[in-house]
Amino acid sequence: MKTIIVVFAVLLLSTFNTQACNKTFEVGTNENYWPPYVELKNGVLSGIEINVIKTLFKGSPFCLKFSVLPSSLRAQEELKQGRIDIMFAATKTKKRSKFAYFSQSYRDEVMLLYKNTLSPNLSSIEQLFSQGFSIAVNRGSYYGAHFEQLKKAYPKQVVLISTADKRFEMLNKQRVDFVIEDALSGLFF
Known part of the structure; x- marks a missing residue:
């Protein structure tokens, strides 16, 4: 009887998780160690940039999936091809504006x-x-x-x-x- 209850609880939780996300956005980064902005530890990304993205989507019906890509150039190409939905820490240029939308500036980089x-x-x-x-x-x-x-x-x-x-x-x-x-x-x- 305990096995059935555990399985039922797992199924029930997984149902709530799928219903919680109307869409999952793929977030691409090329950095896995760019302190204080991005840091990968034990398979989990953290840092200022990651926190900004998570804060923006907190409470929304959207989920985030983070992917580490080989370079920012590759991340731009993945965005251009629609294989990722979001990038961060990218400067707005005329060329990039042809395939991407840019938010308002959220930090000044020196x-x-x-x-x-x-x-x-x-x-x-x-x-x-x-x-x-x-x-x-x-x-x-x-x-x-x-x-x-x-x-x-x-x-x-x-x-x-x-x-x-x-x-x-x-x-x-x-x-x-x-x-x-x-x-x-x-x-x-």
Whole structure:
């Protein structure tokens, strides 16, 4: 008799769970360790960005399913193809606006240039490129029109790396000279 009650309770709970969601939105991220924004521990994503998304949907008839993708460029393509429904921490551009809707800005991001202790001090990003130094950036991120021009002019010096932990690992191993990264996340690395 106990087995039947447990099975009935499980069936009853699963029925409530399916009725609680009118739709499940697939949320894509490329980061699994981008503190304080995203952190994957024991198969569960947490952090500021995850909390923002969960807070926005709390009490709604919609459920969320988070997926970690290989890069933000891949996440953009998945969004474009309709295989994910939501991305976060993406800059609005004319090109991206052709396939995605953007919310109002929910935070200001400050990007900083980080250097290896053995790399020289520079006075401008142009100096970095003109002196032949390398820079690691997030694959798929947008750092403004000026940086896009520099990227085209000096493609061999721009190293596209999908995650912040790998960018800083490359910097620490002196495989790149500089990294562009969010100020808060950079503090962790």
